Amino acid sequence: MNNKRTELKVSAIRNGTVIDHIPAENVFRVFKILNLDNTNRQVYIGTNLDSKKYGKKGIIKISNKYFENEEISKIAIVAPTATIIEIEDYDVIKKENVALPESIDNIVKCFNPKCVTNHQKVPTSFRVIEDHRGKMKLLCRYCEKTMGQENIDFI
Amino acid sequence: MINIKNRSLVSITDYNKDEILRILDIAEGFEKDQRQKILSDYVIATLFFEPSTRTRLSFESAVKYLGGGIIGFASPDVTSVTKGETLKDTILTVSNYSDLIVMRNPMDGSARYASEVSPVPIINAGDGANQHPTQCLLDLYSIRKTQGSLDNIHIAMVGDLKYGRTVHSLVQALSLFNTTFHFVSPESLKMPSSVKTWVKKAGLEYHQYTDFMEVMPKADILYMTRIQGERFPDPLEYEKVKNAYILDNAMLESSKDNLKVLHPLPRVNELNEDVDDNPKAYYFQQAQNGVYVRQALIAAILGLK
Numbered sequence: 001m002n003n004k005r006t007e008l009k010v011s012a013i014r015n016g017t018v019i020d021h022i023p024a025e026n027v028f029r030v031f032k033i034l035n036l037d038n039t040n041r042q043v044y045i046g047t048n049l050d051s052k053k054y055g056k057k058g059i060i061k062i063s064n065k066y067f068e069n070e071e072i073s074k075i076a077i078v079a080p081t082a083t084i085i086e087i088e089d090y091d092v093i094k095k096e097n098v099a100l101p102e103s104i105d106n107i108v109k110c111f112n113p114k115c116v117t118n119h120q121k122v123p124t125s126f127r128v129i130e131d132h133r134g135k136m137k138l139l140c141r142y143c144e145k146t147m148g149q150e151n152i153d154f155i
Numbered sequence: 156m157i158n159i160k161n162r163s164l165v166s167i168t169d170y171n172k173d174e175i176l177r178i179l180d181i182a183e184g185f186e187k188d189q190r191q192k193i194l195s196d197y198v199i200a201t202l203f204f205e206p207s208t209r210t211r212l213s214f215e216s217a218v219k220y221l222g223g224g225i226i227g228f229a230s231p232d233v234t235s236v237t238k239g240e241t242l243k244d245t246i247l248t249v250s251n252y253s254d255l256i257v258m259r260n261p262m263d264g265s266a267r268y269a270s271e272v273s274p275v276p277i278i279n280a281g282d283g284a285n286q287h288p289t290q291c292l293l294d295l296y297s298i299r300k301t302q303g304s305l306d307n308i309h310i311a312m313v314g315d316l317k318y319g320r321t322v323h324s325l326v327q328a329l330s331l332f333n334t335t336f337h338f339v340s341p342e343s344l345k346m347p348s349s350v351k352t353w354v355k356k357a358g359l360e361y362h363q364y365t366d367f368m369e370v371m372p373k374a375d376i377l378y379m380t381r382i383q384g385e386r387f388p389d390p391l392e393y394e395k396v397k398n399a400y401i402l403d404n405a406m407l408e409s410s411k412d413n414l415k416v417l418h419p420l421p422r423v424n425e426l427n428e429d430v431d432d433n434p435k436a437y438y439f440q441q442a443q444n445g446v447y448v449r450q451a452l453i454a455a456i457l458g459l460k
Contacts, residue, residue, distance in 0.1 A: 114283050116264040120242050132352045142264025143285055144166065146349065 011044055016063040018085040019075065024048050026078045027058030033074045033154055034060075034067070041065050054081060073101045077108065077152055080136060100128045104138060111151035115143035124155070160458040163270035163277040167288040167324045172331040179296050181451035181460045182444070185220075189447070193459045194223030200253035201227035202245070203280070204236070204260040209420060209442050210280050210289070214257050217449040226252060243272045250275045255456060258282075276456050284320055289452065290419055291324040293445040294378070298329075300444065301415040301437060302375055305329070311337040311370040314380035314400050314425060316346040321419045322380060323350050330357035337373060339364045341396040343387065367400055371409045377402070379418040379438075381425055403427040407435055417441050 022030050027047045036043050042063040051057035066086055067075075075082055076098040086094040106123040117124045117140070126138035129146065137146040157177050164170065170178070185191070199218045203211050211229060218225050226249075228234055236245060242260070246269045249256055258269055259280040266279035266286065281287040299305050310329065312322045316338055326336060326346075330353055338346045338361060345363065354361045364370055371377075382400055387393035401424060402416065415437040418426055422438075430436050454460035 110264075112263055114261070114263045116242070116262040116268045116282075119262050120265075120268065122268050132348060132355075140264065142267045143283070144264070 011061070012090060013042070013044070013061045013063045013087055014090055015088055016041070016061065016065050016086075017067060018087060019060045019062075019079075020057070020083045020085060021051065021054060021081045022058035022060065022079040023054070023081060024056040024058045027060065029078045030058070030060060030075055030082070033078065034062075034071060036060070036062065039065070070107075072098055073104065074107055074154070076100045077104065077136075077138075078149060100136065103127050107155060108138065109153045109155055110140045110143060110145070111147045111153065112140065112143045112145045115140060115145070117142055159455045161276055162456065163266075163273070163279075164288050164452065164456070165266045165270050165277065165279045165282075166286045167291040167328045169288070175292070175295065175328065175331070178292055178448065178451050178455060179299060181455055182292075182296055182447040184460075185447040185450040185454075186444075189220050189450070191220075192222030193454060194218060194221035194457075197255075197457060198224040198226060198253045199453065200249045200256045201225060201229075201280075202249060202256060202258045202260075203227070203229050204231045204258070205281070206230070207259055207281070209445060210259060210287075213442070213445040214278075214280065214289075214449050217446050217453060220446070221450055221454065223453075227257075242269060246273045246277075255453060278452060278456070284318070286324060287320055288324065289445070289449055290321050291328050292452065293441065293448040294321070294325050294417060294419070295328055296444045296448050297415070297417055297437060297441040298376055302413065305332040305334075307333050308375050309335045309337065309373050310376040310378060311339055311374035312346075312378045312380070313339040313367060313370075313402075315344045315382045316340040316380070317344040318383075319380045322346075322378065325378065326350050327353055330354055330359060334359060336361035337364065337370045338362070339367055339370050339400070341365060341382075341392075341399065343392060343396075344382065365399075367402075368406065368409070371406065372411065375411060375413055375415075377410070377414060377416045379416060379422075379425055381421075381423050401425050401427060402430055404429040404433055407433055410435065 024047050044061040047058040048056050082098045085092055104126045110117045110124055116122055125141040129137050129139050131137050137148055139146045157173050159174055201214055215225055250273050255276050257278045257280050261283050263283035263285040266282040270277040316322055384393045414435050416435055418438040
């Protein structure tokens with residue numbers, strides 16, 4: 001009985017995409033990155049939901065929308081644990097974890113105010129790396145500075 | 156594998172160990188015979204968007220000893236940059252007038268960008284706080300020359316290890332050799348963990364100190380850097396540490412016979428002038444080595460050596 005209530009906290013969608021296992025604190029960043037404040041599709045958001053794996057999690061469901069790889073890689077930067085589930089007629093037709101790409105091109109700004117990309121018309125380019133603690137960092141192709149998730153700002 | 160011809164040099168990590176050693180070997184040849192007129196058909200551009208004494212003059216001296224022509228500027232004030240010309244347009248224009256461009260620019264990453272848009276090779280003479288690979292090459296040349304080899308060296312780096320770009324590049328380059336690192340700095344200016352990770356990944360040792368004298372009997376090379384007051388958020392903290400990392404002649408008494416003192420210059424007060432006459436002082440010869448190394452680099456990139 002209890003289990004059923006948990007599942008019903010966010011309504012099911014007939015067709016579209018469910019983004020599950022978003023770190024609770026980044027739900028609204030994912031929302032913003034996917035430009036969902038400008039959509040006319042139905043969107044459900046849940047945050048601080050209980051998760052066995054992560055403690056707290058967020059979830060976003062978007063009706064009648066499937067995402068391109070480039071959009072998915074944007075999500076991966078702020079929600080590397082997220083799962084993308086595609087739904088057709090209430091059935092799961094595809095379920096996969098987001099994967100960090102090797103490089104992130106022309107999507108995020110460099111946080112270094114002295115970086116050439118912030119002064120000239122240069123498309124940004126970052127290599128996705130891990131620091132010595134295993135945390136994801138972006139290494140700027142130009143200024144060679146690394147930035148963590150907390151400094152990421154999208155173009 | 157050595158592949159230097161027609162390639163830009165932006166960051167010291169663009170070169171592998173063999174390529175670094177190749178440049179140092181060519182530089183040795185120029186130290187023995189500096190005036191080889193191999194550049195008489197070439198024009199080199201030096202674009203300095205930021206002030207410099209040693210780097211610009213040593214590049215220009217290198218070109219002139221090789222008989223080459225020089226064009227360029229020592230300040231962007233006299234150029235179309237003041238009219239808002241983009242870096243790309245400046246580079247594309249100057250590449251029509253020269254075979255190789257040497258550039259210093261205050262924007263981090265400007266050299267990598269220039270190398271991507273330029274049809275002629277770029278040598279990075281300093282891009283903001285990012286990279287200064289020719290300083291690194293002349294440091295390596297000075298270490299090899301004074302110690303006979305780049306392997307099995309104990310190097311002590313002293314001062315501002317947090318922000319100093321020269322020490323970061325030098326650690327990266329020396330990690331290709333069997334080096335033991337001794338990092339001496341105030342707590343607030345310690346070597347960043349990203350640089351220490353580089354050392355660990357190379358399977359090498361590093362030690363950290365706040366007491367300058369502790370490292371003195373261990374070092375083969377003492378690499379001094381300047382501590383800049385403006386780096387400290389708290390001026391009181393600067394006052395506390397500013398005199399702790401000043402080298403004077405008496406302090407060198409406990410050092411090894413083969414020790415040499417290096418400094419990228421300019422110095423402020425961290426090297427007392429009474430060190431200058433000690434045979435262990437090597438910083439002015441180090442600056443002279445910069446000419447041989449830059450001759451070697453230009454010759455190698457143009458495929459003349």
